[in-house]
Amino acid sequence: MVSLLPQIHSPADLRHLTAAQLHDLCAEIREEVVASVHRISDGHLGSNLGAVELTIALHRVLESPNDVILWDTGHQTYVHKMLTGRTDDFPTLRQAGGLSGYPSREESPHDWIENSHASTVLGYAHGLATAFEHHGISDRRVVAVLGDGSMTGGMAFEGLNNLGHSGRNVTIVLNDNGRSYAPTISLLSESLVKIRSNPVYMQRQRRLERLASKLPFIGKYSNVGIEASKAAIREALEPRSFFEPLGVRYMGPFDGHDIDELETALVNAGQFDGPVVLHVFTQKGRGYAPAENDPIKNMHDMGGLKPESYTAAFTETLVKLGEEHPELVAITAAMPDSTGLLPFIERFPDRAYDVGIAEQHAVTAAAGMAMGGLRPVVALYSTFLTRAFDQTNLDVGLHEQPVIFCLDRAGITGNDGPSHHGILDLVLMSKVPGMTIFCPTSYQELQQMLVDAYDLDRGPVCIRWPKTAAPSVSDDKVGRGLSARKDRSGSDVCLIGIGKMFGAAQEAADLLDEAGISTTVWDPRVVKPLDPDMVADAGTHRLVVTIEDGLRHGGIGSVIADELQAAGTRVEVLGVPTEYLPQGKPDTILASLGLDGAGVFESAKAAFDAL
Numbered sequence: 001m002v003s004l005l006p007q008i009h010s011p012a013d014l015r016h017l018t019a020a021q022l023h024d025l026c027a028e029i030r031e032e033v034v035a036s037v038h039r040i041s042d043g044h045l046g047s048n049l050g051a052v053e054l055t056i057a058l059h060r061v062l063e064s065p066n067d068v069i070l071w072d073t074g075h076q077t078y079v080h081k082m083l084t085g086r087t088d089d090f091p092t093l094r095q096a097g098g099l100s101g102y103p104s105r106e107e108s109p110h111d112w113i114e115n116s117h118a119s120t121v122l123g124y125a126h127g128l129a130t131a132f133e134h135h136g137i138s139d140r141r142v143v144a145v146l147g148d149g150s151m152t153g154g155m156a157f158e159g160l161n162n163l164g165h166s167g168r169n170v171t172i173v174l175n176d177n178g179r180s181y182a183p184t185i186s187l188l189s190e191s192l193v194k195i196r197s198n199p200v201y202m203q204r205q206r207r208l209e210r211l212a213s214k215l216p217f218i219g220k221y222s223n224v225g226i227e228a229s230k231a232a233i234r235e236a237l238e239p240r241s242f243f244e245p246l247g248v249r250y251m252g253p254f255d256g257h258d259i260d261e262l263e264t265a266l267v268n269a270g271q272f273d274g275p276v277v278l279h280v281f282t283q284k285g286r287g288y289a290p291a292e293n294d295p296i297k298n299m300h301d302m303g304g305l306k307p308e309s310y311t312a313a314f315t316e317t318l319v320k321l322g323e324e325h326p327e328l329v330a331i332t333a334a335m336p337d338s339t340g341l342l343p344f345i346e347r348f349p350d351r352a353y354d355v356g357i358a359e360q361h362a363v364t365a366a367a368g369m370a371m372g373g374l375r376p377v378v379a380l381y382s383t384f385l386t387r388a389f390d391q392t393n394l395d396v397g398l399h400e401q402p403v404i405f406c407l408d409r410a411g412i413t414g415n416d417g418p419s420h421h422g423i424l425d426l427v428l429m430s431k432v433p434g435m436t437i438f439c440p441t442s443y444q445e446l447q448q449m450l451v452d453a454y455d456l457d458r459g460p461v462c463i464r465w466p467k468t469a470a471p472s473v474s475d476d477k478v479g480r481g482l483s484a485r486k487d488r489s490g491s492d493v494c495l496i497g498i499g500k501m502f503g504a505a506q507e508a509a510d511l512l513d514e515a516g517i518s519t520t521v522w523d524p525r526v527v528k529p530l531d532p533d534m535v536a537d538a539g540t541h542r543l544v545v546t547i548e549d550g551l552r553h554g555g556i557g558s559v560i561a562d563e564l565q566a567a568g569t570r571v572e573v574l575g576v577p578t579e580y581l582p583q584g585k586p587d588t589i590l591a592s593l594g595l596d597g598a599g600v601f602e603s604a605k606a607a608f609d610a611l
Contacts, residue, residue, distance in 0.1 A: 011059035046285035057262035072121035072146030074102035096584035122159025129168035152356025164247025252279030310465035315340035370401035382422025410464035411549030426550035434459035439499035484531035490518035507597025
């Protein structure tokens with residue numbers, strides 16, 4: 001059999017293929033997706049395996065990039081990349097300088113948005129459709145593809161509401177692989193759905209309604225009867241949905257693995273005026289048995305709870321705290337596995353809440369739970385907390401509620417690229433009045449900090465940790481409470497290494513000592529409030545160097561520099577620049593920014609020599 005995938009260089013190459021060839025192409029694509037993800041032991045597998053036929057149908061019907069295809073979250077775009085000329089680049093997937101794991105405007109004109117945060121695509125779609133209409137453009141379709149999980153996010157509902165109100169011509173493909181909106185329907189109702197999805201039938205129905213309205217004496221009552229009959233049939237036979245009351249036509253459900261059916265639905269949707277939802281059922285992980293049989297997430301990604309990770313330390317201690325404190329509850333936003341909550345959920349199913357992709361609601365709900373006497377732990381990725389900063393500041397902080405924020409993937413995270421680096425949380429959380437911020441440097445420190453955080457019963461607490469492995473240390477290397485920990489003493493230079501950067505500070509100190517520069521190293525542990533003993537000790541040195549894996553401007557180093565300014569101490573603040581950072585291995589990125597041991601040494605020695 002001749003391989004078809006190497007012959008696909010653009011969507012136009014799909015349109016001459018027969019049904020049998022399309023079937024073979026789908027199999028080839030799935031083989032390539034599985035091979036690519038396993039080759040790098042990274043990436044999103046299940047979602048892409050489920051979207052193969054849907055992506056082919058989209059590109060056979062639409063004229064991308066003249067027609068706009070927008071992908072929500074972007075987890076499901078590997079197939080889209082293959083069909084738009086990027087198959088040869090897949091060996092570089094999610095590698096430094098290589099193919100992004102998400103849509104990328106730099107890679108292709110077929111990628112409109114660099115979107116890896118969920119529930120935003122309907123906003124983009126509304127905006128683009130508005131712009132096209134404003135410019136008098138009528139020959140370009142806008143199609144937004146989003147998963148059922150993304151429909152749990154508030155922005156998706158806001159987008160639906162505004163699309164329905166505006167009447168903009170947008171096709172919304174709801175890729176339902178979780179049965180979130182699964183109806184129980186009969187063969188009769190399936191037929192009715194297909195009839196209502198046919199524009200010819202709908203045109204005839206409108207003509208009938210116009211004729212009925214002109215009948216003498218009973219015209220207005222005829223239409224009332226027709227509408228009542230239609231409503232009764234819909235209620236009895238069709239899927240219950242909330243789309244049409246918002247002004248968005250509902251079509252479906254359709255088999256997301258039947259290319260011919262999908263193509264017909266896409267063509268029909270384009271003939272209606274106003275926004276249309278195509279409800280499509282797909283199977284996440286389709287065609288790959290390990291993914292199909294994964295009961296948790298159908299191998300959505302290749303990640304998992306690593307036994308020596310900071311997340312594992314969090315998981316272990318959270319369950320222990322749950323045993324001791326019945327008022328402790330846990331909240332996450334559609335990531336119970338990745339944030340390490342599954343063992344807690346299994347042990348305390350009535351005390352764990354997955355609110356879906358709704359970080360804002362998660363935080364405000366946590367505030368309400370705390371007001372009612374519970375002790376909520378909100379487990380999120382650092383990058384996703386930024387979506388709920390207003391709620392953190394005003395709903396939790398202003399009300400001084402003892403909510404514990406546990407932020408995974410803080411700092412430079414790596415292969416997920418610019419949207420996933422957790423470099424804002426230190427700046428943002430440090431500006432919330434009354435917030436306490438812990439930054440662990442080891443497996444044991446994180447466990448102690450979670451206990452200490454629980455003991456703080458007034459005001460919010462934040463614990464943030466990186467994706468990388470957690471060092472294991474002896475008990476004498478673990479601090480307690482809100483005190484900093486002095487690791488070594490010197491007289492010339494003081495290095496303050498925050499969280500993961502404590503390791504870089506230790507390495508730099510060794511190099512400075514070899515260069516004849518006596519060095520002190522502090523693990524601040526708590527960066528808000530700062531330990532006054534640490535600040536006072538730092539002020540006795542000729543030079544202080546702070547190191548953090550968050551933004552340099554407005555971060556913790558800036559706060560320390562402000563406190564030491566009056567003492568006349570020179571402070572060198574090292575951190576992440578205010579720019580979008582590319583994908584790559586975390587330690588490689590940190591080294592390129594001068595935030596490894598060698599880089600810190602060079603900066604500290606240059607500053608010391610300049611005194």
